Amino acid sequence: MEFDTEDLVSHSTDVLVIGSGIAGLTAALTASGERTVALVTKARIQETNTWYAQGGIAGAVGEADSVELHLADTLVVGQGLCDEDVVRAVVGEAGDALGDLVSMGVPFDRDAGGQRVALAREGGHSLPRVLHSGDSTGAAVQDTLSAILRRAEGVEVFEERFLIDLLTADDRCVGALVFNPDTHLPEVFWADAVVLATGGCGQVFRVTTNPAIATGDGVAAAWRAGAQIADLEFVQFHPTALDNASSPKFLITEALRGEGAYLLDCAEERFMLGVHPLAELAPRDVVSREIEKVMARCERPNVWLDARHLGAEYLKARFPMIWEKCRESGFDLAADLIPVAPAAHYMIGGVRVDIDGRSSLPGLYASGESTASGLHGANRLASNSLLEGLVFSRRIARALLKDAIVPRPSRVTSGDEHRAPAFATLGVRDLIQDTMSNHVGMTRSEDSLARAASVLDGLSGLLGTEFSEASDLELQNLVTMATLIARAAWMRTESRGTHSRIDYPKRDDAAWAGHLLWMRGADPHFEPITHRGGR
Ligand SMILES: Cc1cc2nc3c(=O)[nH]c(=O)nc-3n(C[C@H](O)[C@H](O)[C@H](O)COP(=O)(O)OP(=O)(O)OC[C@H]3O[C@@H](n4cnc5c(N)ncnc54)[C@H](O)[C@@H]3O)c2cc1C
Structure with a gap:
């Protein structure tokens, strides 16, 4: 998009959090003690995948359980692509993180005596391990954390503000360009650190459990900004x-x-x-x-x-x-x-982050479903995703205290040299969703993926068009995400975890024990597993 930050309404904050699910709320709350925080979210604060979560949050807190057992279950389900150090860090911090949620007032169900939290069992877990609040665990977490956040000092919440793009200068993320529907104009949020917590992209599929907000905006924006992404072929x-x-x-x-x-x-x-x-x-x-x-x-x-x-x-x-x-x-x-x-339920891939949530783009951190953190490998263990957002956001808040703060630029501009002719968007969302559900769904093949690629190629003109409505910006992000998912699925010629190819029905460790990493402007790059956990 063409802009000059000098012409835009501007805000300034130490930490900009984008998204208000478990990852965004936790990042904002834990960072707020030390820094000023602005939280931007594209709908009302509770309109998140988090709110819809039913089953619960996994944590090895039961008497018969241990961090080692939770680790082992996660690695088995992840089929050789989990990063064992990441899994250990996340499941190891679960007890403290969940204890803090209890202290904050999240009403987890308790056992008959009322002494301990009640634990449920879900797929892939070798014993009951899932803390829950009836069958509305996500809403209980969301409502508790949102209420605390609204009272927190040093935090400003901006609802119904749409992340258009991340702002970069000198190969660093320095804030974000955000659409304000009241004025119909973009605004600039300058920040020392940006935490992306924008969730998944279930909406690229026709049949999905994800609410309408799940359009992959943050991952698409990170891709445009030059951050590394990974593992997009794995959709649960x-x-x-x-x-x-x-x-x-x-x-x-x-x-x-x-x-x-x-x-x-x-x-x-x-x-x-x-x-x-x-x-x-x-x-x-x-x-x-x-x-x-x-x-x-x-x-x-x-x-x-x-x-x-x-x-x-x-x-x-x-x-x-x-x-x-x-x-x-x-x-x-x-x-x-x-x-x-x-x-379609959960995006395993996303912005590639290290064990403390740092992306490859300095100044940009990411947490929750928008990341490829290495926790889930090729398949996510049930109820590990709320835990991922919770723990990674706490780790990011700690990392922010250690990482250097770099002076921000006073102005960023962008020209319009790539602008393409106007593109009609009526019916495009349906076309993307049908294409992805029909050709890039649970089972894929060279043939089905080629069909998807040809439809998505036909939509590429939409990416160069300059739009000013949030719904059209979402469409661009859906095209980006669908194209990346379909291409990654085409490249991985094996079946593993959530990725299943009928023409390559077996897991192929000799060729594919590793991750597909991507940055804009370069071809995807296969990185063989170097971390522990590849079993
Ligand atoms: C029906 C359902 C049930 C589930 N059950 C469970 C379960 O029991 N246990 C479990 O562990 N996981 C469960 N999951 C998965 C889990 O809910 C999600 O993975 C998790 O909540 C993701 O949290 P998040 O904070 O990363 O993203 P989300 O909670 O999705 O939040 C994303 C936020 O980013 C905002 N956003 C997105 N794009 C923009 C933009 N352009 N500009 C500004 N803001 C933006 C959204 O408005 C939202 O506030 C379930 C998912 C669904 C859909």
Whole structure:
């Protein structure tokens, strides 16, 4: 976009946090003691993926549990691509971080005696380890942290402000260009450090559990600014979204299977028995792919979730939101089989960060779902993502105290030399979503990825057009994210974790034990695993 910061309304802060989910709120709160903080978010503060999280947050806090067991479960699910040092740092800090959430007032459920937090079991975990607040854990965390943030000193919150681009000068991030819908103009936020906490991009797919805000804006902006990104081919599909007409799809948490619900095929038989020792609680990639096979065999758009044997009283008390949502959709959780199908759920890749959340671009930090931190490898262990945002943002706040502060420039300008002719945007969002769901979904092939590439190439003119509406800026980010995901998926000629190629059905450690790293202006670069955790 063409601009001169001297012509724009400008704000100045020590730390600029972009995003108000668990990663953004935690970064703002922990940094605020020492620095001034501005938090910018594109919708109302609670409109985040975090708010929709149901199952909970993993942490080895139970008597029978240990950091070593949580580490081992995370590495197994990550299929050779986790960074063991990162996993150890995150699961090792979980106890303290979760203890702080309890002290801040997050109402986690407690056991019958009320002495300890209650722990649920989810897919891939070898024992109950997930702290939860009914089936609305994300909302409990979001509401508690947002309320504290609004009272915090030294923090200014800017809702309904859209990150357009990161501002760079001398190969350093020095702030951001943010769209103000009230004035219809961009504004500049100068900062010593920018923390990107903009979440994922489920909205590139037609069938997703992610709310409308999840358009990958932050990762696309980081890419444009020259930060390194990684692992975009790994997109996690959740096995059990309610199969009705709504969009986004309503998730039915894995914790329901953790409490004993079954998955049934069209003959009402349990099909996960014999597929994996953990049956319905196998890692998500295994369950989602098996569901896809059963749907094809049964020629149906869904399989069935059976929770009837758990009883109405228990289900209503433990899963009140799911109970209500099923009722609204015409299903009685205690009497009916519930139609479920996989949906795009979580972006494993993103801005590549080190163990303290620093990106490759000095001055830019990132936390949460917008990152490729090395925690998840090729597949995310259930309930490790809220934990990732929580722990990484605390680490960033500590890193900010150590990292040098560099004088900021007084002016940044950008010309319009790349501007392309106007591009009609009607129907483009649908086209991207259909293309990605049809061709870059749970199973991919050379052929399907080539089809996706040809549609996305046709949309590349949109990237050079200068838009001034947030919805059009989102579209540009969706095209960028879809193109990067499709290209990475095309390059990785193996199947591993969430990435499954029908033409390369096996995991290929000889060729692919490593990460695809990218920077704008250069070809993707394969970096073999150098860290521990590659098993
Ligand atoms: C239905 C559902 C259930 C889930 N259940 C669980 C669970 O039980 N446990 C678990 O660990 N994980 C769960 N997840 C995943 C988890 O919720 C997310 O990975 C996590 O909340 C991401 O947190 P975040 O802070 O990184 O991003 P988010 O919470 O998504 O926040 C992103 C923020 O960035 C803002 N933003 C984005 N773009 C811009 C822009 N251009 N300008 C300004 N602001 C912008 C958004 O408005 C938002 O405030 C679930 C996800 C979904 C969708």
